[in-house]
Amino acid sequence: MIPFSLHEIAPVLNAKYIGMDLIIHAITINSNIIYKQCMFIALIGKRFDGHDFTSQAIAAGAQALLVNHHVLLDVPQLIVPDTRCALIMLAHWVRQKVSAKVIAITGSSGKTSVKEMTTSILKECGHTIATQGNFNNMVGVPITLLRLTKQNNFAIIELGSSCPGELAQLSKIVAANVALVNNVYPAHLSGFKSLSKIGKEKGKIFSELDLNGTGIINADSHALSVWRKPLKGKSMWFFSLRTSVGIDFFASNIIAEKNRTRFILHTPYGTAPVVLSMLGTHNVANALAASALAFSVGANLSEVVYGLKNIKTLPGRLFPIVLGEGKLLLDDTYNSNVGSMISAIHVLTTMPGYRILVVSDMLELGKHKSIKYHCYIGKLIATTNINKILTIGSVSCCISKICGKGKHFRSKNKLILYIKKMLSIHNSISVLVKGSRGFKMEQIIDAIRDGSKCYFG
Template sequence: MIPFSLHEIAPILNAKHIGVDVVIHAISINSNIIYTQCMFIALVGKRFDGHNFIIQAVASGVQALLVSRHVLLDIPQLIVPDTHCALITLACWVRRQISAKVIAITGSSGKTSVKEMTASILMGCGHVMATQGNFNNTIGVPITLLRLTKQNNFAIVELGSSRPGEIAQLSRIVAADVALVNNIFPSHLSGFGSLANIGIEKGKVFSGLDVNGKGIINADSHALSLWRKTLHGKSTWFFSLCTCVGVDFFASNIVVKKHGTQFILHSPYGTASVFLSMLGRHNIANALAASALALSVGADLSAVVFGLESIKMLPGRLFPIILGKGKLLLDDTYNSNVGSMISAIQVLTTMPGYRLLVVSDMLELGRHKTIKYHCYIGKFIATTNINKIITVGSVSYFISKMCGRGEHFSSKNDLIIYIKQILFLHESISILVKGSRGCKMEQIINAIQDG
């Protein structure tokens, strides 16, 4: 973080400064996590009020407060009308202080994988700061930017959205040099209403680019017609898994191996052979996107290859767990939507032995479209070589019903017992477990591992 004094930052935040001047080296919004020379920001949400935790923060050693009302404590305070707005203003001020190349990543799925791949590439080119965890919303993105220092050469910022308007706001805060829309799939439909609205929202990431900025676009899953106005006059690169015609980045000679995928990367800077230790064709697409992002901010092709080949499989994202000889468990429990579900199914079809798919509900698809998309997934599974589908939840029932070889459970405990029986019956078996974050499917992973 770039240090600042309260006296220096008060006029920038339009804040009233009470108490002595101190220099701040860190910020926190969690009273349980207080750093040295830290300012606690009392955010106010629908279900919480940070002002209620100020005494705890002070007891933990916080040096100053950013609040929306005066607190009767002997501690330096900056008082503002809205602490969330002040957090954003502070992040924008930090962004203006740094010269690092800033990358913005959004899309319906794969954002974290692309972020990790891009970071792995750029680590060989300079000092990298990247989004941690799921800090990709209107609170997380400003906090991510506040981690920037003048020593950073690159910043990789993930932008998420669950309702219209959020990406445009975040893109203005980030002011990226290059921006990616990784793909467009049905997700968060309860907030957007339609796939077209998702496309419009994600395309707002390009609105934060300046005239010299570059847009990176998935030619296989885009809404370019919706983005032409935003992209007017800006440089663009396209990537594709399905075609090499009219695109800047594509893959050829794809060979699926037991522990990853070999392919030839084609780019405007030449070709290179890459072994990616991640499963699924969708991760090749993610690698193409990461290559485009990294090359656009100064990496060379050798750095791209080294970075991609250094990346490891991410927990919860098709992470392989060996249960015994011939028995493979794939942990894909991080999250689920239509696009990532299809990608996971395609991976399972390439796995050896008896193929068992265990899935829960896909959440946030909207009240009127949830059943439709679960039925669609069931019909898609029916065209594959997957031997058995087990579902748990409520609307996931329609996946079992439509696939023709499914069984639905209302209890995770009963489902776990059934999985263990199937494991015992098959010498060679591949099990893939997937579900939306709120369904806590990692509980099944843990139970199977524990035996």
């Protein structure tokens, strides 16, 4: 973070300043996580009020407070009308102070994978920071920007959006030099109502690009024309799994192996073989996106290839777990939407042995479209070589019914017992567990991997 004095930052935040001047070297929004010479920002949420924890933060070592009303503590305080707005203003101030190339990434799926791939590449090129965890919202993005220093060469920022208008606000804060829309699939439909509205929202990431910025576009997306408009007069690079006229980054000779994927990377700067320690053609597409982002800020071909080679599979994202000889468990429990479900299905079809797909409901698809998309997934599975589909949840039963090879469960306990039975019966078997965060499907992974006898309802 760039250090600042309270006296210096008060007018930037339109804040009333009380107490002695201090130099602040870090900020925190969690009273349990206190840094040296830090300021505690008292955010207010639906179920909490940071002002209730100001005493705890000061007792733990925080030196100053950013609050929306004066608190009865003898410490320096910046008083603002809205601490969330002040956090954003502070992040914007830091963004203007640094010369780092800033990359913004959004999309319905694959955002984190692309972020991790791009980070792995750019670490070979200079000092790089990136979004940690799922800090991709109106709080997480400003906090990520506040980690920037004048020594940083690159910042890779993941942007999420669950309702209209969020992405435009986040893009304005980030003021990216390069921006990517990785893809658009039905996700957060409860907030957006339609796929076209999701595509339009994602395109807002290009509206606040630097004048000399570059937009990276998935040429396989139906929202292509929508995304071109805000990029008029700016540089554009296109990526696709298929080669055709106008495609800048594409892949050929894609070979799926048990724990990795090989392909030939084609770029405007040459071609090279790539070994990716991640499964699925969707991750090849993610690698193409990451390559385009990295090239756009100065990486060369050898740095891109090396960075992709060294990326590690992320837990919860098609993470392979070998249970024994011929027995493979794939952990894809981080989250679930239509796009990532299709990708998971395609990966499982390439796995050896008896193939079992375990899924929960896909959440946030909207009340009226949820059944439609679950039925679509059921029909898709019916056409594949997947041997068994096991479902849990109130809507996922549509999948098991329609595919013709499904079994529905009402409890994780019985589901886990059934999976263990199948693992004991088949000498060669691949089990992929996929689910939305709300279903905590990682509990199934833990019970199977660790041989736990403590099951769940």
